[in-house]
Amino acid sequence: MKPTIVLVHGAFAESSSWDGVIDPLVEAGHPVIAAANPLRRLASDAATVADVVRSVEGPVVLAGHSYGGMVVSNVAADAGEIVGLVYVCGFAPEPGDSAFTLSERFPGSTLGDTLRPVPRSDGTTDLYISTDRFHEQFCADVPATKAARMAATQRPVTQEALTDGSGERPLWREVSSWFLIGEEDRNIPAELQRFMAKRAGAQRVVEVPGASHAIAVSRPEATAELILEAAAQPVAA
Numbered sequence: 001m002k003p004t005i006v007l008v009h010g011a012f013a014e015s016s017s018w019d020g021v022i023d024p025l026v027e028a029g030h031p032v033i034a035a036a037n038p039l040r041r042l043a044s045d046a047a048t049v050a051d052v053v054r055s056v057e058g059p060v061v062l063a064g065h066s067y068g069g070m071v072v073s074n075v076a077a078d079a080g081e082i083v084g085l086v087y088v089c090g091f092a093p094e095p096g097d098s099a100f101t102l103s104e105r106f107p108g109s110t111l112g113d114t115l116r117p118v119p120r121s122d123g124t125t126d127l128y129i130s131t132d133r134f135h136e137q138f139c140a141d142v143p144a145t146k147a148a149r150m151a152a153t154q155r156p157v158t159q160e161a162l163t164d165g166s167g168e169r170p171l172w173r174e175v176s177s178w179f180l181i182g183e184e185d186r187n188i189p190a191e192l193q194r195f196m197a198k199r200a201g202a203q204r205v206v207e208v209p210g211a212s213h214a215i216a217v218s219r220p221e222a223t224a225e226l227i228l229e230a231a232a233q234p235v236a237a
Contacts, residue, residue, distance in 0.1 A: 003059040003083055003231045004031040008049055010066025010090065011039055011099075011157035012129050012138060013150075013214070017065065020220030021227070028228055031056075037068055039157040040124075042098075042164035046074035053080040061231045062171075064090045065216055066187060067099055067157060073170045084230035085177040088223055089185050089215050092177065092196040093166035100162050102196075108189030110137060118156065126156035137186050139214035150214070172200040178230045179204075180223060182211035204229065 005025050007018045015034035025032050035052045038045050049071055053060050061084040064072035069090025075082070091102055103109045114133040118126040129137055134151035135144060142150070179197035183190050190207065197205045208215060208222050216223045 001058040002029050002031075003061045004033065004056045005061050005063060005227060005231060006049070006052060006056070007032065007034045008062065008064040008068035008072050009034070009037050009155075010064070010068040011127070011162070012134075012154040013065065014153060014155050016153075017150075017214070017217055021216050021224045024221065024224040025227060028231075030228075030231060037071060039067070039155055039161055041158065041161050042070055042074060042166065045071045045161065046076075046167075050075045050079040053082065056080055059083045061086065061227065063088055063227050063230075066090055066213065067162065069093075070099055070166060073172055074167045075171055077169065077171055077174045082171065082175050084233065085172055085175050086227050086230050087177060087179045087193075087197070087200075088226075089180065089182050089188055089193065089211075089213050091188065092172050092179075092200050093170060094199070095168045095170065096165045098163050098165050102192060103188065106189050106192040106195065108191060109187060111187045117159065120158075125159040127159055127162070128154060128156045137213075139212050139217060140184065140186070141210060141212045141218040142214055146217070150217070176230070176233070177202050178226050179206070180215060180226050181205065181207045182213055182215040182219075183207055183209050184211060185213045185215075187213040203233070
């Protein structure tokens with residue numbers, strides 16, 4: 001049975017951000033689920049994805065983009081037969097790490113200056129990337145018309161989710177991992193991604209010159225290729 005690929009989007013994105021990646025995965029014979037990540041709180045977001053994994057019969061490869069890497073890292077190892085993790089310009093936290101604290105570990109992120117906060121009636125704060133800054137910040141290597149659509153359809157993440165500390169059992173300590181790095185990522189600096197990949201003992205690290213944070217949109221072939229590599233090596237988990 002070929003692994004099911006569960007794709008987990010990150011902040012300021014949605015499930016359709018995986019559109020260009022899904023076709024080659026399906027053509028290779030894999031069932032694919034582009035999960036809806038709530039982007040509310042880290043623990044509850046991870047529980048939501050864990051519930052998706054529990055619904056799958058057979059092996060699963062989890063791919064997390066950006067904050068989605070925080071989420072997949074916090075999925076319980078016993079949620080299913082998880083055989084690989086792919087970090088797509090994604091965070092791979094240690095216990096206690098938050099997306100915010102990791103982003104400050106190395107210089108290079110310009111995200112903070114682009115954020116627009118929207119207070120919510122429940123006391124939390126939604127964060128958006130300002131529309132006029134979205135293209136340059138998030139997806140500089142995507143055509144302007146597409147970037148405008150991405151900016152209009154971006155899903156906010158709560159500030160609380162980005163400041164939540166990661167749990168005590170990061171999944172990458174128990175499951176083999178692969179890392180795809182956009183060398184021109186302005187949200188999560190490439191240097192930080194290299195550091196996290198080394199810390200996780202990644203099976204392989206692929207760096208894409210000129211690629212932005214939205215690497216799954218701008219470089220879907222490279223993204224799918226690494227996910228397929230992870231899916232082809234379940235024994236390594």
